[in-house]
Amino acid sequence: MFIPVQAGRASEEIALQIEAAIMDGRLSPGERLPSEREMQSQFGTGRGVIREAIKILKQKGLLEVKKGAKGGAYIRQLDVGNISESLALFLKQHPVEPEKLIEFRETLDRTITQLAIAHAEQAEKDELVKEALRLEAMLLEDEPDFTASSELDRQLNIMLARMARNPLFEWVMHAIQMGFNSHDYALYEDKAYRERAAANWSKTAQAIAQGELMRALGFIGYHYVLLRQCIDEKATLTNEPDAEFLQKDEQ
Amino acid sequence: MFIPVQAGRASEEIALQIEAAIMDGRLSPGERLPSEREMQSQFGTGRGVIREAIKILKQKGLLEVKKGAKGGAYIRQLDVGNISESLALFLKQHPVEPEKLIEFRETLDRTITQLAIAHAEQAEKDELVKEALRLEAMLLEDEPDFTASSELDRQLNIMLARMARNPLFEWVMHAIQMGFNSHDYALYEDKAYRERAAANWSKTAQAIAQGELMRALGFIGYHYVLLRQCIDEKATLTNEPDAEFLQKDEQ
DNA sequence: TGCCTACAATGGTCGGACCAAACACGAATA
DNA sequence: TATTCGTGTTTGGTCCGACCATTGTAGGCA
Numbered sequence: 001m002f003i004p005v006q007a008g009r010a011s012e013e014i015a016l017q018i019e020a021a022i023m024d025g026r027l028s029p030g031e032r033l034p035s036e037r038e039m040q041s042q043f044g045t046g047r048g049v050i051r052e053a054i055k056i057l058k059q060k061g062l063l064e065v066k067k068g069a070k071g072g073a074y075i076r077q078l079d080v081g082n083i084s085e086s087l088a089l090f091l092k093q094h095p096v097e098p099e100k101l102i103e104f105r106e107t108l109d110r111t112i113t114q115l116a117i118a119h120a121e122q123a124e125k126d127e128l129v130k131e132a133l134r135l136e137a138m139l140l141e142d143e144p145d146f147t148a149s150s151e152l153d154r155q156l157n158i159m160l161a162r163m164a165r166n167p168l169f170e171w172v173m174h175a176i177q178m179g180f181n182s183h184d185y186a187l188y189e190d191k192a193y194r195e196r197a198a199a200n201w202s203k204t205a206q207a208i209a210q211g212e213l214m215r216a217l218g219f220i221g222y223h224y225v226l227l228r229q230c231i232d233e234k235a236t237l238t239n240e241p242d243a244e245f246l247q248k249d250e251q
Numbered sequence: 252m253f254i255p256v257q258a259g260r261a262s263e264e265i266a267l268q269i270e271a272a273i274m275d276g277r278l279s280p281g282e283r284l285p286s287e288r289e290m291q292s293q294f295g296t297g298r299g300v301i302r303e304a305i306k307i308l309k310q311k312g313l314l315e316v317k318k319g320a321k322g323g324a325y326i327r328q329l330d331v332g333n334i335s336e337s338l339a340l341f342l343k344q345h346p347v348e349p350e351k352l353i354e355f356r357e358t359l360d361r362t363i364t365q366l367a368i369a370h371a372e373q374a375e376k377d378e379l380v381k382e383a384l385r386l387e388a389m390l391l392e393d394e395p396d397f398t399a400s401s402e403l404d405r406q407l408n409i410m411l412a413r414m415a416r417n418p419l420f421e422w423v424m425h426a427i428q429m430g431f432n433s434h435d436y437a438l439y440e441d442k443a444y445r446e447r448a449a450a451n452w453s454k455t456a457q458a459i460a461q462g463e464l465m466r467a468l469g470f471i472g473y474h475y476v477l478l479r480q481c482i483d484e485k486a487t488l489t490n491e492p493d494a495e496f497l498q499k500d501e502q
Numbered sequence: 503t504g505c506c507t508a509c510a511a512t513g514g515t516c517g518g519a520c521c522a523a524a525c526a527c528g529a530a531t532a
Numbered sequence: 533t534a535t536t537c538g539t540g541t542t543t544g545g546t547c548c549g550a551c552c553a554t555t556g557t558a559g560g561c562a
Contacts, residue, residue, distance in 0.1 A: 010546075011545085011546095023343055023344070035511075037511095037512080037513095045546080045547080046546055047547085047548085048299055048302070048546065048547070048548095049545085049546065051513085052302065052306045052545095054513095055310075056306055056307075056310050059306075059310040059311065060310065060340060061337075061340075066513080066554095066555090067512070067514075067554050068512060068553085068556065069509095069510070069511045069512065069554085069556040069557070070511080070555075070556055070557090071511080071512050071513060071554080071555070071556090072512065073513090077344070078340065078341050078344045079341075080341065082340075082341065083334065083337050086311070086333050086334045087422075089311060089313075089329065089333075090329050090334055090422075093329045094329065094418065096418055096419065100417045101419065104417060104419040104420065107362045111358045111362070166347075166351045166354055167345065167347050168355040171338075171341070172423060260514080261514080261515075262515095286543060286544085287543075287544070288543080288544095296515075296516085297514095297516040298517080298518095299514090299516075299517095300516085302545085305544095316544070317524085317543090318522075318524065318543065318545075319522085319523045319524025319525060319542075319543060319544075320523085320525040320526070320541065320543065321524075321525060321542080321543085322524065322525090322542075322543050322544060323542095323543065323544075324544090503562100504562090505560105505561085506560085506561080507558105507560080508558095508559085509556105509558085510555100510556090510557090511554105511555090511557105512554085512555085513553085513554080513555105514552075515550100515552075515553100516550085516552095517548105517549100518547105518549100519547085520545105520546085520548105521545075522543100522544090522545075522546100523542105523544080524541100524542085524543085525540105525541085525542085525543100526539100526540090526541085526542100527541105528537105528538090528539090529536100529537085530536085530537075531535080531536070531537085532533100532534085532535075532536090
């Protein structure tokens, strides 16, 4: 099945061979690779090289390694998690201005909304409304659970993306949702914004359910108006002179 | 209730430590990690573990490893390549229908075009026109170089994405371009399509350069009309050669 | 029948050895 | 003096053989 290697960078060569075997279906998700000691002799190389190759593929998300008897390297079905992770890593080194992220999210939302209205089943649209109302109720409580509501917000977005009936939008949305969960939920910290944003989510969902594209787009626009306002306010608050005072306070 | 912890895994622990050091700036791009043998004693572990940790980080794109004296592991500035790669990998395992890809690309192109017209410098727009004309000239030859023209087409797309002045669009476009380079260039194989598509690219670029949004969007629409036609034709040709005449009434 | 222990398979780690590439520096040469 | 050629040192790349830790299982024992 595998061809022995001799050139430099053997581990990468081996990783490529295994990756190819996975990609063209000679190995399918759930199956197990031979044990390290066995591959060692199949490839005609040392065990360290095999281990490094496995590490590479594991990092790529293609393999899952288990210890013990019946252990070994199992082929994994890739999920969006890996993309989200590398995106998050990238964004840590290349901070994107919040405005750029918002711009991206807004165009993404608008596109997805159009597609969702056109393609989704009525049942899904009703489900979206139901969940949006649930989020609204959750956020109107006196002591909202921020973790739960952020999670629900994320799920609403992903649900909407799925309704577009195009996996590419679903994946991009997923990656964005996982890549940064910081800015968006600033909106929910302030009571005034929270109530308006929640009500707006419900209205958006209802407009979608009724097939009212332009109204839905209007609500989406308002959501981002709110978000921009909210972030601006926070920025001026923390950049004001008394920020200095706050720092001293912390020491 | 409790989350199981995979004990051991020293290499991953080390990778995390180094990654943290990079992320919070204790190590900056361009700097060099200690040699493997040195880290071996610093971490109090075997050299194999260190090597596996380095492999992980290298795969993540955080390190670049060089051999020889003055070699070693250098901290790298991340680029979009890594994200594109993981997306491409994902897309290979989860094939999407061509129509879904086209739908995605079309909305992406339209959005990017709007932003590019609004944000790009005139010089960039003129450069785009110049390159589009170059592509057109290249494709009008009797014996076009498909590799070179596909590459130029890709670069035009990425150039346009960069003009949107939002790294997120650049990233998505990059990833898409790398993820599948198959369908799009079907357009260039047939002489009739090739000429129309090339001329259309030039017109699109010119409309962008002149700030004519609606005209540009029109040309983009036409590009995808052509692409869909072309793919349909190919599909019917390869699947049932006799049914060719059924598609004739389309134009 | 049901629990428990011993065993075998497998990944994880260690240390030492050697190879191969890349660079530095000095000697030999034009 | 400037250039070229070796030669040595540093460093990653590979191999080997041993041992440890975990895990599933089969067989023994109550």
